[in-house]
Every structure is written in C-alpha cells, then in structure tokens.
Amino acid sequence: MHLSNVPLKTLLNTRLRSVGRLFALMVLAVTTGHAVAAEPVAEAPLVIGQRVVHVFRAPLGAYTPAERAEGARQRILKAMESSGEGWTSIKRTEQGVAVDLDGKPMFIVLPGDARKLADESPDDLANAASRKLQQVWREAQERSDPRATASAAMRVMVAAVVLLLALTVIVKIVRWMHGIIIARLADRVHRLPGAGGGSRMAALLIGLASRGCLAAGWLLALTVVFLFLVYSLDQFAHTRSISEGLSQSLTNLLVQVMSSVAGAVPGLFIAAIIFLVAWSVTQVSSAIFSQIGDGRLKVGMLDAHTAPATRRIVNGSLWLFALAMAYPYLPGSHTEAFKGLSVMVGLMVSIGASGLIGQMASGIMLVYTRALSLGDYVRIQEAEGTVTELGLLVTRLRTGMGEEVALPNALVLANLTRNFSRSRPGAGFILDTTITIGYDAPWRQVHAMLLEAAHAIPEIARDSEPYVVQTALSDFYVAYKLVVYAGADKPAARARVTSDLHASIQDVFNRNGVQIMSPHYYLDPAKPKTVAEADWYAPPATAPLKKSE
16 A cells, blocks of 8 residues: 555554554653662572572562562472472473472572572572472471481480590690690790799790690680581581581681681781891891990990980881881781771870870980989989989989889979089099087087098098088087098999998097087087997997907
8 A cells, every 4th residue: 555545634643643652662661660670679588498499589470589489488398298209300491490399390490580790590590409409308308207306316415425525535635735845844944044943934934835735725625516516406407507507607717717818928928028127227226326335336426325215216216117117018907997996096095105205205305415324323302322224214223222213204304303423524423411510519620520530431532522511500500511522333332331421420529529419409418419439339339350459
C-alpha cells in the first residue's frame, strides 16, 4: 500500500499513537529504573542446619530471592524426612543450573546469583551448593541417629582423658625445664665478673627466664585446650559448624599475622638501619666529648666542664631524630589506633613532663653558667658537701659523713649557693667557722687563739694565711669568724678537717681560760665555763703519747 492512497487523518492518528506508546515506554523505563535503584533486591541465604548452602541474589519470575530461599528450604527439609541415600547432582536447564537431591530438583542457580566482580559462575556455585547440600544431609542423618551421638560422646570422653594427661605432662616438663634453666643461668651469671648473688642484673635475668618458662607452659597448655575444644565440637553434628568456624578463624589469624610480619620486615629493616646509623654517630660523638672532657681536645667553647652535659644533649637529639625518621617504617604506624596512641602518649608526656623539662633546663643553665663544677665544696640551703654529680635532673652532694644529698636542679638554681672552692685553683676549699666571745675577752687575744687553733691542723694550707673577721657586735658578745683554706679534696677528708678545727678551737680556748659564749648568753656564771687542761683526757678518753716516748 502506498502512502498516497492513505487518508491524511488516518496517518496522523497512527503517528500520534506511536509517539504516545514511545513516551509511555520511556516513563515506564525511568520509573522502573528509579524503583530498582531505590529498592535493590536483598540477598537471601539458604541456611540448613547452621550451614549456608547457597545465597540467592536474583529473582526467578515473580519469586523474590527470599521466596526462592524459603521454597528451597522447605523442599530440602521434606526430602530429608523421606528415605534416600543423599546423592546430589547438578544439571543445566534453560533458566540456569539445577541442584538435585536423590534425583529431585531442590533449587536452581541463576546467572544473577553469581557475582561477576568475584569471578563467580553459575556452575561453580552449583557445584559448591551440591557439596554443601550433601554434607547437610549427612549431618541431618547423624543428628537423628542416637548411636552416632553416643559414639561422639565416647570419643570426647577419651579426648578429655588425653587432655588431662597432656596437661599433666606439660606441667611436669615446664617445672623440669624451669629448674634446669634457672639453675644453669644462675650458675653462669654468678660466674660473671662483678655479678654476685645479690646483683640486680642477675636477679633480672633469672626473673625473665623464670617468667619465660611459665609463659611458654601457659601457651602450650592453652594450645592443647583449644585443640581439644575444636575436636570435641567437631564430633557432634549440631556443633560441627562452630568447630569449623574456630579452625577457620585461627587459620585466618595466623595467616594475617604471618602476612603482617612479612609486610613489616622491609620497614623493620630500614628502621634498624636508621637506629644503627644513629648508634654509630652517638658512639663517635661520645668519643669526641670524652677527649674534650679529658682535656686532649679543644673545640670552641667546649671544655671538660661542659662536655658531659653537651654530650647528653647531642646524643639525646640524635636519638630523637632517629626515632622521628624511623617512625613511618614501624609496623602499624599508619593505622588509626597507632596514631591515636601516639597522640595520647604525646599529650600525657606534654602534661606530665612540664616539671621534668624545667629541671632539665635548670641543669643546663647550671652547667653552662659554670655555677657549679664537679669537686666543688658548696653549701645550698642546709646541705653542705662536695659536688659529685651534675645531672640534667638533680645535683648530688657528698657530705663526707656517709650521706649523699640529691637536690633538684630547679631548687639549686632558685636558691643561694655558697661555693667554697673558687677562691684559688686546686682541689682545696675555704672553711669558715663562727664563735661568739664576751666583751670581757680582749679581741686581740681572741684573734690570736683562733689563728693558733688553725695552725694546729696539718691539712690547713700554710701558703694561705688564716684570718679572723669580726662579723657582729651583739648585745652580750662579739661574733668572730675564722677563715682558713684547707687542702683536702675528698668529702670525708673535708668533714674531718672541719671537725678537727672545731676541736682545736675548744682546746686553745680552754687552755687560755676564755669562755665561748655560743649560742646563747643570759648572765655571767659564778665560774667561767672552761675545761682545765688536766681534765682534757678524762676517762674514757686516752691521752696521746708524747714524741719522746
């Protein structure tokens, strides 16, 4: 038929109907597309006896995946109630791959059930479902068989006996190994030079070995208990899936740990190289500062006094730099947990280390301002002694009477420090003592007696003449200060020189009948408070032998 023979009205109606059908199809397609996008079809697993046989993802005609899964479950449960051998098979159909049980179709695996991104195919899914279905059928038969349950219980009881025997053997072996290792380690440690029975290092090594043996025993015992648990759960059809889950979880954990270790090896290797380089540089730095401290090397403003503190600062900075460089290569450093832990530790350190930083800053100021030096004899508040350590945190004094005083550097910096070792070069120190004498004693006599007492001490230097200073004219007495220079350099020797000087002053004043008024004075006694020379060595004191004797 030619278009010239068709009426115009009929042609227009035909075209309008075609455009209307096309528009309706477009609207239906858009609406259907939005509906599918808005309501995606949910997956529906087919679970029989705590096992997932198959996961339905695509609809079959008017049946949704959930309806397909429920229908397959009902058919399988009904087939299990009937007598059969539990043979499973698959066969291709027009719609997909059917899974049969004893020749009866149970469900169909559609192409839409396979995930293309996971590289799955309907045939692979059908084969896997067939194997799972056969296993489910066997377990169902086993659950309904009392003899199988009794046999499984007997096997578990035998395994429990074996577990008890294994734990007993483990305990005995651990005790035996613990005794041998501790005895041999203690013998080896005690043979080391300077390692006695009470050595801290010996106790630490023995304690670590003991706890290591106990930890190994606990690990072995827990492993045996885990194996018993997995075996026992595997004997019963009701709990076999739990046993397989435990085994699979442990296997996955071990694989993950091994993969993490293997992935961390290159980073650990780089971190080890960084720390090795830092250690080498610090060794070189320590050697250089040791030479500076010994006076064999002179570098700028560094000398024996500032070298130890500078060495600590330089080496600490090197290790901090090495830690910052190695941080990205440490295992787990890129995880959120590691980052959060690092932030928390940094916050704790910043809050709690404010006093620590203050002490370190005070120690650095004490060193570089040369306020104190090792070997100086100083008095800080009530502490008096020889400086034995100038640390970043504390300054230690040795009093010479068996005492060691540790003073925080901030306290030392904030208080008045009297240094008795800076008046002249050498290892000696300035020693002063103050006494109070009444106005009835001639001051010239007092000066002479104090100088005589100072000359009687052998350790007091002869090239630096002692001198006396009147420091106060009080209401009832005059304060005299004797200043001498002692050549002693050890804390004990300095304490002894001080004691000898005080004893010599008492002897001289008693010999000349002059009463010492310290520390308080109320009125003149009826008889001067002096000791006659004949009574100096009253029992139990013993008089020294004369040189002629």
